[in-house]
Amino acid sequence: MTAPGTPGSAALVRLVAAREVSTRIRDKTFLISSAVILLLVLGAMVFQVVLAHSASKLTVGYVGDPALGAALQAQGKAVGADVTVVRLADEAAARRSLGAGDVDGALLDDAGGSPQLLVERSAGSSLTATVQGAVSSLAVSRQLAQAGITSLHVPKVGLTTLEPDADRTGERAGVAIIGIVVLYTLLILMGQFVAQGVVEEKSTRVVELLLATMRPWQLLAGKIIGLGLLGLAQIVAISVVGVAGALAFGVVSLPGQLIGTVLTVVAWFVLGYAFYASVFAAAASLVSRQEDLASVITPTTILLVVGFFIAIRSAGNPTGTLATVTSFVPGLSPLVMPVRMAAGGAPWWQVGLAVLIMLVGVALVVRLAGRIYAGALLRTSGRTKIREALRAERV
Amino acid sequence: MLEFDGLHKSFGDNHVLDGVGFTVAPGTMFGFCGSNGAGKTTTMRIAMGLVRADAGTVRWRGRPFDHESRRRIGYMPEERGLYPKMKVGEQVTYFARLHGLDAAAAARASEEWTTRLGLGERRGDAVEKLSLGNQQRVQLAAALVSRPEVLILDEPFSGLDPVGVDSLAEGLAEQVRQGVPVVFSSHQLDLVERLCDAVGILARGRMVATGTVEELRRQEADRRLRVVVPDAPAGWAAAVLGVRVVSEQAGDTLLELADGTDDQAVLAAALRTGRVTHFAWRQPTLVELFREVVASPGTPSEAAA
Numbered sequence: 040m041t042a043p044g045t046p047g048s049a050a051l052v053r054l055v056a057a058r059e060v061s062t063r064i065r066d067k068t069f070l071i072s073s074a075v076i077l078l079l080v081l082g083a084m085v086f087q088v089v090l091a092h093s094a095s096k097l098t099v100g101y102v103g104d105p106a107l108g109a110a111l112q113a114q115g116k117a118v119g120a121d122v123t124v125v126r127l128a129d130e131a132a133a134r135r136s137l138g139a140g141d142v143d144g145a146l147l148d149d150a151g152g153s154p155q156l157l158v159e160r161s162a163g164s165s166l167t168a169t170v171q172g173a174v175s176s177l178a179v180s181r182q183l184a185q186a187g188i189t190s191l192h193v194p195k196v197g198l199t200t201l202e203p204d205a206d207r208t209g210e211r212a213g214v215a216i217i218g219i220v221v222l223y224t225l226l227i228l229m230g231q232f233v234a235q236g237v238v239e240e241k242s243t244r245v246v247e248l249l250l251a252t253m254r255p256w257q258l259l260a261g262k263i264i265g266l267g268l269l270g271l272a273q274i275v276a277i278s279v280v281g282v283a284g285a286l287a288f289g290v291v292s293l294p295g296q297l298i299g300t301v302l303t304v305v306a307w308f309v310l311g312y313a314f315y316a317s318v319f320a321a322a323a324s325l326v327s328r329q330e331d332l333a334s335v336i337t338p339t340t341i342l343l344v345v346g347f348f349i350a351i352r353s354a355g356n357p358t359g360t361l362a363t364v365t366s367f368v369p370g371l372s373p374l375v376m377p378v379r380m381a382a383g384g385a386p387w388w389q390v391g392l393a394v395l396i397m398l399v400g401v402a403l404v405v406r407l408a409g410r411i412y413a414g415a416l417l418r419t420s421g422r423t424k425i426r427e428a429l430r431a432e433r434v
Numbered sequence: 435m436l437e438f439d440g441l442h443k444s445f446g447d448n449h450v451l452d453g454v455g456f457t458v459a460p461g462t463m464f465g466f467c468g469s470n471g472a473g474k475t476t477t478m479r480i481a482m483g484l485v486r487a488d489a490g491t492v493r494w495r496g497r498p499f500d501h502e503s504r505r506r507i508g509y510m511p512e513e514r515g516l517y518p519k520m521k522v523g524e525q526v527t528y529f530a531r532l533h534g535l536d537a538a539a540a541a542r543a544s545e546e547w548t549t550r551l552g553l554g555e556r557r558g559d560a561v562e563k564l565s566l567g568n569q570q571r572v573q574l575a576a577a578l579v580s581r582p583e584v585l586i587l588d589e590p591f592s593g594l595d596p597v598g599v600d601s602l603a604e605g606l607a608e609q610v611r612q613g614v615p616v617v618f619s620s621h622q623l624d625l626v627e628r629l630c631d632a633v634g635i636l637a638r639g640r641m642v643a644t645g646t647v648e649e650l651r652r653q654e655a656d657r658r659l660r661v662v663v664p665d666a667p668a669g670w671a672a673a674v675l676g677v678r679v680v681s682e683q684a685g686d687t688l689l690e691l692a693d694g695t696d697d698q699a700v701l702a703a704a705l706r707t708g709r710v711t712h713f714a715w716r717q718p719t720l721v722e723l724f725r726e727v728v729a730s731p732g733t734p735s736e737a738a739a
Contacts, residue, residue, distance in 0.1 A: 045502060046534050054531055062520065244515040248576065251482050251509050252532040254501070417484055 051253045055261025060269050063232060072228055073273055076221055080281045083217055087290045097166055100125045100136050103148030110173040111146070117172065120165045133157055146170055212354045214285075214297055215381030218304035219354075219374055221277055223347045225308065226315050226373075227340065229270040233316045234323035234336050236262055237412070241327050246416055255413035263316045267309075274308050300381045310394070311373030313401045315339065321408035324415040325423045335422075346374035357382030367393050369400025435459060436584055436615045441490035443476055450476050452639040455490070458615040458632070463606065465626030466619040467720075468636030469728060474619040475512050477636070478588050482509050494584055505533055508582030510573050512589050516561045523548060523557035526575045533580030540579075547575040551605060567598035574605060585609055587618040591625055603629055627720040635727050642727040650723050659689045659697060660716045666707035674703045688716070 046054070063069045097120050101107050108124045115122025125142055127133045133145035137159050144166050147155040156162060156170050183189070240246040240258075249258055278301045284290075291297045322335040349371060353362035357379050366375040366385065372393045379385040414431035415423040423431075436458040443451040450473045458464040468474050479485040481492040483504050491498040499507070517525060523544055530540035548557050551571040556564060561572055570590070577585065585606070591599050599622075606616050606629070620626050626633055627647050635643040643650055663670065664685045671679050671687055676695030680688040691697060697715075704710045718726075 045505065046532070051532065054528070058528055061524075062517075239517070243518060244511045244513045245517055246515070247479075247482065247484055247511040248509060248515040248529065249532070250484060251504050251507065252529075 048254075048257055051257045052261040052264065055253075055258055056265030056268065059236065059262055059265030063266065063269055069228075069232070069269075072224070073276075076224055076273075076277055077280060080217060080221065080277055081284060084281070084284045084288055084290055088288045096121045096123075097144075097163075097169065098123045098125060098142045099166070099169065100127045100133055100142035100145040101148065102127050102129055102133055102145070103154075104177075107146065107148055107173065107177060110177040111169060114172040114176065115169045118165060118168050120169055122169055130157075144170065146174070148174075210291055210293065210296070212357065212378065212382050214291070214300045215304070215378045216351065216354050217281070218300060218377060218381075219347065219350045221274060222304055222308050222311065222377070223343065223350075223374060225270050225274055226311050226343060229266050229312060230315045230319040230336070230339070230343075232266050233262060234319040234332055235329065236266070237320050237323035238326060238329050238332050241324065241416065241419060242329060244419070250416070255416055256409050259320055259409060259412050263313070263320060267312050267316060270312055271305075271309065274305055278305060300377070303377045303380050307373040307377050310397050310401060311370075314370055314373070314397070314404055315343065317401070317404045317408035321411040321415075324412040325425065325428060327419045327421065331422060342370055343374075346371040350374040350378050353378045354382070357384040363389075367396055369397045369404075372397050435493075435495070436617070437493040438477065438481070439491050439493065441477060441480055441492070442488045443473075443480065443485065444488055450639055451480075451487070451490075453490070454636065454639065454641055456632075456634045456641055456644045458617055460615050461610055461613040462631040463610050463616045463618070463629055465630035465633045466617055466636065467621075467623060467626055467633060467724060468619070472636040473639045474636055475588055478509075478586050478617070478619065481586055482507065505580070506583040508577035508580065508585045508587075510577050510587040510590050514569060514573050516569065516572060516576065518562035519560050521558055521560055522553055522564070522572050522575075525561060525572065526579050529576040530579040535580065543579045543581075544575075547579045548572075551575050552601065566593050567595060570594055570598065570602065574602060578605075578609070583614065585614055585616040585618075587616070589620060590618050591620055591622055599625065623720040623724055633720065635724055637728045643723070647720060647723075650720075651718055658716045659691060659700060660712060660714055661687045661689060661700065661704050661710065662712035663687065663704050663707050663710050665709055666704070670707045671700070671703065674700055686712075 097115065099111050099115075099122055101111060101124065105126065108126055111124045112122060115124075125136070127136060127142075127145060130147055133142075133147060134157065136142045137145055137157055140159075143158070144162055145157040147157060154174050156167070158166070162170075240249065246258075282294075282298060282301055285297060286294055318339050319336055322339060323332060325335050326332055346365070349361060349365050353359070353365075353375050356362060362375055362379055362384075365371045366379050366389070368375075376385065376390065376393050380390060411425060411428045414428035418428070418431065437455075438457070439455050441451045441454040442449075454473065454477055456464070466474050466477070476485055480487045480490075481499065483499065483501065493499070494503060494506075497503065520528070526548055527540045527544040530543045531537065535543060545557075548554055551574060553568060553571055553575065556568060561569055564572065570593070574590070577587070587606075590602060590606075594602060603625070606618070610616055610631075630647070632644065632646050633650065634641055658680060661671070662685055666685050666687075668682065669679075671677055671682070671689055674695075676692035677700060678690045678692070680690050682688070689700065691700070701710070701713055704713065
C-alpha cells in the first residue's frame with residue numbers, strides 16, 4: 040500500500056471542488072433547473088421566430104388575370120410584407136384554399152370593375168394594403184395604357200433615419216434581459232447549493248472529519264470554486280445554445296453584438312458568483328440545520344431580487360439615474376451593468392470603475408466570509424451570531 | 435505513547451476540563467467513561483484540533499499534535515460525520531484521498547475496507563439508505579481507510595445492536611493487535627470492561643480514576659467476600675477474627691474483612707460448618723466502580739497505569 044503523503048493546499052482544494060462537481064452534476068435539482076433554463080431560453084427564441092414569422096408573411100390567392108399576380112407580388116414588396124402569390128382556378132377553389140388555411144386571402148377579379156377579397160374572418164392591414172395597392176396600380180396602369188401613356192415618372196422617397204441604432208439597441212436590451220434572467224437564476228441556484236452544502240456538512244458533522252485533514256479556507260475555496268466551475272459551465276452551455284439558436288433561426292440582426300452581450304453577461308456572472316457564493320457560505324455557516332437556512336440567507340436573496348428588478352427596469356430606461364447609480368454598487372452591478380452595457384449607455388470608464396469597485400467588494404466579502412465561516416463552522420449548537428463567529432477562536 | 439496531558443478548557447464560566455490527563459500505550463485499548471457532560475467529547479475534540487485547549491497538550495510519540503500529524507489519526511465524531519447522499523464506496527475513497535492517498539491507492543483501500551467491514555454489497559448505495567449499524571461501519575471504514583496510527587472514537591458503539599457491537603469490537607481489536615492505540619468513549623461500561631486494557635473515568639472535568647479494570651478493583655476499599663455455606667448455623671462467621679458480616683441469608687453470607695485478615699482463615703471456618711458451595715471475592719463491576727468514583731467528588735484515585 041502506498042504510504043499516505045501530505046496533500047498540499049491546491050490538491051485539497053481540488054479534491055473538495057471535484058467532489059462538489061461530481062455530487063451536484065448527478066443532483067436532480069441541478070439537472071432539472073439546467074433543463075428548465077435551457078428550455079426557457081429556447082422558448083424565448085422560438086417565440087421570437089413565431090412572432091416575426093406571423094407578422095410579415097402573407098399568402099394571397101387570386102382568380103383572374105396573371106398580371107394581377109405580378110402586381111400583388113410587387114405591391115407586397117412595396118409595403119414590406121413577404122407575400123407569396125398563388126393563382127387559383129375559380130371562386131370555389133379560392134373558398135377551399137381559404138378554408139384549408141392555405142391562403143390568408145383570395146382576390147376574385149371578375150375583370151369587370153368590382154374585385155372582391157375573400158378572407159376567413161378578417162383582413163389584416165398589410166393584406167388589405169397589398170391587395171388594394173395591387174388592384175389600384177393595375178387599374179391605373181391599364182387606364183394609362185388605354186389613354187396611350189406608357190411611361191410615367193414617379194419620384195421615389197428617400198429614407199433618413201435619425202436613430203439608426205434604435206432597433207439594434209432594442210435587440211441588445213432584449214438579449215441582455217434574457218442574459219440577466221439566466222444570470223440571476225444561476226446566482227440564486229449556485230448560491231443555494233453553496234449554502235446547502237455548508238449546512239449539510241455542519242448538520243452531519245462531516246465537517247469535523249474534514250477539518251482534521253484541512254483548513255476551513257481550503258474547504259470553503261474548494262466548495263466555491265467547484266460549484267463556480269459548474270455554474271460557469273452551465274452559463275457557457277446556455278450561451279452557446281442560445282447564440283447558436285439565435286443565429287440559426289435568424290432572430291438577431293447583429294450576431295457580433297449578441298456575442299458581445301453574452302460574453303459580458305458571462306464575465307459579470309463570474310464576479311457576481313464570487314461575491315454571492317461567499318456571502319451565502321458565510322451566512323449558511325451560522326446555522327446548523329437545513330430548517331434554519333432560509334432565515335440566514337433571505338437578506339442575501341432579497342439583495343439579489345432587488346438587483347434583478349432594477350436590472351429589468353433599467354432595460355427600459357438604461358440611462359436613468361437608478362440604473363446609473365446601481366450599476367456601481369457591488370452586488371447590484373453584476374445585474375445592472377450588463378443591461379447598461381448592452382443598451383450602449385455605459386462609457387468604458389464607467390464599466391471599468393464598476394468592475395474595480397466590484398473586485399474590491401469581492402475581496403472584502405471573501406475575507407470577511409472566510410473569517411465568519413472559520414469561526415462558525417464548529418459551533419453546532421443553534422444559531423451563531425456574526426459577531427460571535429468573528430470573535431471565535433480559529434483552530 | 436499517546437499522551438493527554440493536563441488539559442484545561444472553559445467555555446465562558448463553565449470549566450469543562452480541569453486538568454485531564456491519561457496515557458494510552460501503543461497496541462492497547464483505552465475506554466473513556468464518564469457521565470453526560472463530563473467532558474469526554476471536548477477532550478477528544480481537543481486531540482483532533484477541533485477545540486483549542488486553554489492549557490495542556492496531546493502528544494503522540496512525544497510530540498504535540500499539529501495540523502500535519504493529525505492526519506494520522508482515525509477519528510469518529512460523536513454524531514456521525516458522513517455525507518448522507520454520497521455512495522459508500524465513493525465516500526470512503528474521498529476520505530482516503532483527503533488523507534493523502536492517490537486516486538488508485540484510495541480506490542483500492544476503499545474497496546479493501548468496505549469488504550473487510552462487510553459492506554462490499556452496499557458500496558454503490560447512498561449512506562442514508564443504510565441501517566444505523568451499517569452506517570457505523572462506513573464511519574469506521576472512513577476512519578481506518580488511511581491506515582491511521584492512532585484511533586480516537588467518540589461513542590462508536592452507541593446505537594448498535596449486539597451483533598454490530600461484536601463486529602465493531604473485532605475491528606478495533608484487530609487495530610490494537612497491529613499496535614494502534616485506540617481511545618474510545620462509551621456509556622456501555624460492560625463493553626468497556628470487556629474490551630479495554632485500561633479505563634479512564636471522567637467526572638466534572640477531572641479524571642477520577644485511571645488504570646486497568648483490575649487495578650481499579652484492587653484499590654476499591656470495600657471489597658466483599660461472598661461465602662455460601664448452606665448447612666452453617668446463623669452467625670457462623672461472626673466468630674472469625676476481623677470479619678464483619680454485611681448480610682446473611684440462609685447461608686449466603688457477605689463479609690467484609692478488616693485489613694490483614696486472612697481470607698483462608700475464613701474459608702477454614704466455613705469448611706468447619708460443612709459444605710461450601712461458593713467462596714469468592716465479589717468483583718465489583720465497572721458500573722459499581724463508576725458509581726463509586728463519580729459519586730464521591732474530591733478524592734481522585736490514581737492507579738499506576
